[in-house]
Amino acid sequence: MSGTAISAENLVKWFGEGEARTVAVRDASFAAEYGQILYIVGPSGSGKTTLLSMVSGILKPNSGSVIVEGEDIWGMSEDRIARIRLNKIGFVFQDYHLFPRLTTAENVAVPLILKKMNWNQALNVALEYLDIVGLKERAQLPPYKLSGGEQQRVAIARAIAGQPDILIFDEPTASLDGDTGRKIIEFVKAKILDEKRCIIIVTHDSRIYEYADTIMKMEDGKIIGFEKNHAHEK
Amino acid sequence: MPGILKIALKLLINDRSKFTALLVGITFAVFLMVMMTSMFSGILTRSSSSVYNIGAKIWVMDPAVNNATSSIPMPDYVLSAARSIKGVRYAVPLYFGTAQVKLKDGTYQATTVVGLDDATLYGRPELLEGNINDIYADNAFIVVKDAEYSKLGKPGVGNEFEINDHRGVVVGLAKVASSGLFGIPTIYTTYSRAITYIPSTRFTTSYILIEPKRENDIPAIQQEIGKLGYQALTRDQFVGKISDFYTFKTGMGMNILLMTTISFVVGLSISGQTFYTFILENLEKFGALKAIGARSNELIAMILFQASFTSLIGYGLGVGAASTFMILARLRMPDYAAQITFVILGFALLMVLVIASVSSYIGVRKVLQIQPFDIFRG
Numbered sequence: 001m002s003g004t005a006i007s008a009e010n011l012v013k014w015f016g017e018g019e020a021r022t023v024a025v026r027d028a029s030f031a032a033e034y035g036q037i038l039y040i041v042g043p044s045g046s047g048k049t050t051l052l053s054m055v056s057g058i059l060k061p062n063s064g065s066v067i068v069e070g071e072d073i074w075g076m077s078e079d080r081i082a083r084i085r086l087n088k089i090g091f092v093f094q095d096y097h098l099f100p101r102l103t104t105a106e107n108v109a110v111p112l113i114l115k116k117m118n119w120n121q122a123l124n125v126a127l128e129y130l131d132i133v134g135l136k137e138r139a140q141l142p143p144y145k146l147s148g149g150e151q152q153r154v155a156i157a158r159a160i161a162g163q164p165d166i167l168i169f170d171e172p173t174a175s176l177d178g179d180t181g182r183k184i185i186e187f188v189k190a191k192i193l194d195e196k197r198c199i200i201i202v203t204h205d206s207r208i209y210e211y212a213d214t215i216m217k218m219e220d221g222k223i224i225g226f227e228k229n230h231a232h233e234k
Numbered sequence: 235m236p237g238i239l240k241i242a243l244k245l246l247i248n249d250r251s252k253f254t255a256l257l258v259g260i261t262f263a264v265f266l267m268v269m270m271t272s273m274f275s276g277i278l279t280r281s282s283s284s285v286y287n288i289g290a291k292i293w294v295m296d297p298a299v300n301n302a303t304s305s306i307p308m309p310d311y312v313l314s315a316a317r318s319i320k321g322v323r324y325a326v327p328l329y330f331g332t333a334q335v336k337l338k339d340g341t342y343q344a345t346t347v348v349g350l351d352d353a354t355l356y357g358r359p360e361l362l363e364g365n366i367n368d369i370y371a372d373n374a375f376i377v378v379k380d381a382e383y384s385k386l387g388k389p390g391v392g393n394e395f396e397i398n399d400h401r402g403v404v405v406g407l408a409k410v411a412s413s414g415l416f417g418i419p420t421i422y423t424t425y426s427r428a429i430t431y432i433p434s435t436r437f438t439t440s441y442i443l444i445e446p447k448r449e450n451d452i453p454a455i456q457q458e459i460g461k462l463g464y465q466a467l468t469r470d471q472f473v474g475k476i477s478d479f480y481t482f483k484t485g486m487g488m489n490i491l492l493m494t495t496i497s498f499v500v501g502l503s504i505s506g507q508t509f510y511t512f513i514l515e516n517l518e519k520f521g522a523l524k525a526i527g528a529r530s531n532e533l534i535a536m537i538l539f540q541a542s543f544t545s546l547i548g549y550g551l552g553v554g555a556a557s558t559f560m561i562l563a564r565l566r567m568p569d570y571a572a573q574i575t576f577v578i579l580g581f582a583l584l585m586v587l588v589i590a591s592v593s594s595y596i597g598v599r600k601v602l603q604i605q606p607f608d609i610f611r612g
Contacts, residue, residue, distance in 0.1 A: 050607075053606075053607045056525075058525055058607050059605075059606075059607040078530075079529050079530075082524070082527050082528065083527060083529075084527075085525065085526065085527040086526060086527025086528075087527070089527075091522075091525055091526060093522060093525075093609055097521075097522035097609060099245060099519055101244060101245045101248035101249050102241065102244055102245070102248070106241070109237075110241065110526065111526055111527065113238060113240075113241060114237075114523075114526065114527055114528055114532070116236075117237070118237070119237045119240055122237065162527075
């Protein structure tokens with residue numbers, strides 16, 4: 001598969017009204033391609049997370065559109081957007097947000113269970129994905145017994161278990177030391193990224209910029225430029 | 235079980251401290267509610283025990299009578315008039331009073347004395363020992379073998395006692411459906427002996443018991459008795475009148491209502507607060523579920539399931555604890571007046587469902603308010 005996985009057109013988002021109005025994202029347009037890793041970078045408060053939330057169907061923009069695989073998601077009902085997120089988008093949150101009362105395997109099975117897969121079948125599929133991230137032997141442990149890097153990999157396994165086309169990482173290395181952070185991104189690039197999948201990573205960790213195909217820079221809510229990593233071009 | 239509910243169940247029961255606190259709160263509330271209402275129910279049943287035990291269809295009394303033990307004697311003409319009413323198959327007098335019985339060891343024991351119509355012995359108890367015809371023998375009394383029986387020194391057939399300086403002889407032991415409320419023994423004799431042996435007022439008929447020819451005759455009989463200035467009540471009406479007296483005119487009903495309300499509020503507070511804390515601690519996780527793609531109705535189903543599951547388990551434990559307590563109490567106090575009825579079980583279930591609903595409502599509101607965007611913002 002090739003082409004555009006997700007695109008944003010003239011997205012605008014502000015918070016508050018009147019004098020208290022703060023514009024978080026101004027007229028943002030971009031496209032993310034299959035088989036590529038797009039980084040959204042910029043200082044704190046530059047609007048990265050707000051932009052990411054709008055393109056992933058979590059935060060409604062004040063204006064503009066988001067096209068996911070040919071469909072304008074913000075023209076849909078809330079439940080339909082939820083289904084788009086479930087079926088087409090995988091999330092890896094900054095703090096992982098794993099369920100401490102479920103086992104690692106059950107955590108990975110959550111999106112499958114939301115897709116109405118049978119419990120035992122979902123657990124079997126979850127084991128396959130835990131195997132991919134190298135944590136099959138930890139399947140029955142609760143997440144809090146895993147290291148930060150392992151929890152990150154469980155979160156990745158959960159994100160990919162539903163076989164989404166678009167993966168969204170929010171500050172994936174923020175809670176990890178430099179070495180572990182790099183290993184995680186190397187792993188994502190080597191094992192998770194393929195030509196049928198697009199990965200968008202929000203980060204301000206310049207140590208992992210080298211793994212991006214495209215780096216989109218933001219400042220004060222505006223996209224101020226794109227930078228291609230020519231080292232990755234075939 | 236749908237997978238989403240299984241996740242909800244695991245989130246709930248694997249958080250053992252919260253789950254235990256929730257169960258303790260609800261169990262405690264149910265236990266108290268069931269105990270309070272069961273005691274009240276038991277007291278009301280005991281207060282009407284004579285009405286149940288004698289079993290007459292219609293009771294004639296002075297309108298001022300508000301419970302079975304406080305009868306107001308009626309003149310004899312009321313009995314004659316009752317017998318002449320159309321639709322009355324028969325009408326008999328009943329003596330109902332108390333007397334001090336002097337036991338063999340010289341002590342006195344207050345006792346309820348029931349004097350049955352000499353001709354028919356209408357309302358007689360079921361005998362365990364002895365022959366009912368022996369009640370016509372000199373000084374004959376039948377002793378009810380209930381929880382209070384031992385207070386008379388556990389007399390057997392042939393034993394003697396004194397009642398108002400008269401000799402009394404036990405000619406039979408009987409059983410009744412329900413013991414009295416005030417913890418005193420009951421003895422039966424004939425109406426004529428009762429009014430002879432026990433100091434009485436000018437009028438001696440405590441109640442007139444009527445057997446109607448047909449059920450349809452009851453309203454007309456009640457009307458005719460009303461014209462005499464007296465009141466004729468069916469068994470259920472009399473029981474209802476006694477219940478109303480204890481519920482509304484003694485303060486007992488209000489006290490029980492207050493205790494039950496306090497139990498409910500305590501249970502609601504403990505479980506509501508704990509469930510709220512549980513939801514708060516898992517709020518980000520619910521937000522993450524929302525971000526992943528869970529729909530609002532799925533999250534609502536999870537919370538409702540968690541609240542209902544906890545409530546029903548707590549309900550079962552609470553009812554079980556109350557039943558166990560009553561069984562243990564009866565081992566020590568055979569006349570312990572508490573009974574669990576289906577109405578009480580239904581009431582407690584309703585209250586538990588209210589607790590579950592309120593707890594769920596708080597949780598659902600919080601979870602619906604959380605935005606997945608907040609998860610991204612951290």
